[in-house]
Amino acid sequence: MSCPICGKETNPEMRPFCSKRCADVDLARWLNGQYAVPSEDPDDIEAAIEATEQAEADARKIH
Numbered sequence: 001m002s003c004p005i006c007g008k009e010t011n012p013e014m015r016p017f018c019s020k021r022c023a024d025v026d027l028a029r030w031l032n033g034q035y036a037v038p039s040e041d042p043d044d045i046e047a048a049i050e051a052t053e054q055a056e057a058d059a060r061k062i063h
Contacts, residue, residue: 001010005022017023029035 003010003018003022004016005025008018010016011018014020014023
C-alpha cells in the first residue's frame with residue numbers, strides 16, 4: 001500500500017501514511033476544508049443557502 005499523500009511505501013505504525021509529516025498534511029487538509037463529504041440532504045442545502053445569503057447581507061451592512 002502506498003501513502004495517499006506522497007506515494008511512498010506506508011509505515012505500519014502510521015498506516016495509511018508513510019510518516020507523521022504526511023499524516024499531519026492530511027489532517028491539515030481536513031481542517032482547512034480541502035476535503036469535504038458532499039451532502040444531497042435538502043435540509044443541508046437549504047441551511048447552506050440561507051447562511052450564505054445572511055453572510056452576504058451582513059457584509060453589505062458593514063461596508
